[in-house]
Amino acid sequence: MGTWVMLLRGINLGPRHKVPMAELRALCADLGLTDVRTYIASGNVICSSSQRSATAVGATMERGLRSRFGFDVPVIVRTPQQLQGVVDDLPFLDTEQVHVSFLPAPLPAPVEAEVRTGLLNGAELVVSGAHAYLRTPAGLGQPWLRAPQAKALSDGTVRTWRTVTALLDLATP
The missing domain is CATH 3.30.70 (Alpha-Beta Plaits)
Structure with missing residues (x-):
C-alpha cells in the first residue's frame, strides 16, 4: 500500500462544482482507497492505495468524481x-x-x-x-x-x- 496526496482542481470555488468533504471521503472508500483524510474543503485528499502509480490513482479518482458528481475534476497526485x-x-x-x-x-x-x-x-x-x-x-x-x-x-x-x-x-x- 502506498500513500498518495491528491489535489483536486477547481472544486468548491463559488456555486459550481460543489464536492462536500464527507461525500468525497465516502467516494474514496467506494473506490477502494483506505486511510482517507481530507484537508480543508478545497480538494485535498491523503489516502492509501494498492495502485502503484500516480497516474492510476488519479485516473481512478477522476472517473469516480465524474460518475458521482457529474462533472470533470482534474486530479494531480503526488507522493509524500x-x-x-x-x-x-x-x-x-x-x-x-x-x-x-x-x-x-x-x-x-x-x-x-x-x-x-x-x-x-x-x-x-x-x-x-x-x-x-x-x-x-x-x-x-x-x-x-x-x-x-x-x-x-x-x-x-x-x-x-x-x-x-x-x-x-x-x-x-
Whole structure:
C-alpha cells in the first residue's frame, strides 16, 4: 500500500462544482482507497492505495468524481516524498504570500520564460520540475500574472504554503 496526496482542481470555488468533504471521503472508500483524510474543503485528499502509480490513482479518482458528481475534476497526485521535495526546495527566504502551483507535467523552458514576462505587482515565479513556486507580495487577490501567460499554468492547481506543509504533515507518519 502506498500513500498518495491528491489535489483536486477547481472544486468548491463559488456555486459550481460543489464536492462536500464527507461525500468525497465516502467516494474514496467506494473506490477502494483506505486511510482517507481530507484537508480543508478545497480538494485535498491523503489516502492509501494498492495502485502503484500516480497516474492510476488519479485516473481512478477522476472517473469516480465524474460518475458521482457529474462533472470533470482534474486530479494531480503526488507522493509524500515528492511533497517533501517541494518543501525542501522552497526558493524563497520566507513563506509570506508563497503558493505552489502543482502542474501535471514540467513546463518546457521556453514556456517558463514566456510566463515570467507576464508577472505583475512584484510577483516572483520559480519553476522546479512540475511545481511552480509563486510569491505574490500583494496577495493572490491582486493581479500577479497577465492572462496570456497564465494559460501556461492553467492546468495546475494552486495551494498556499500553509496547505502544502499541512498536507506533508498529514501524509508522513
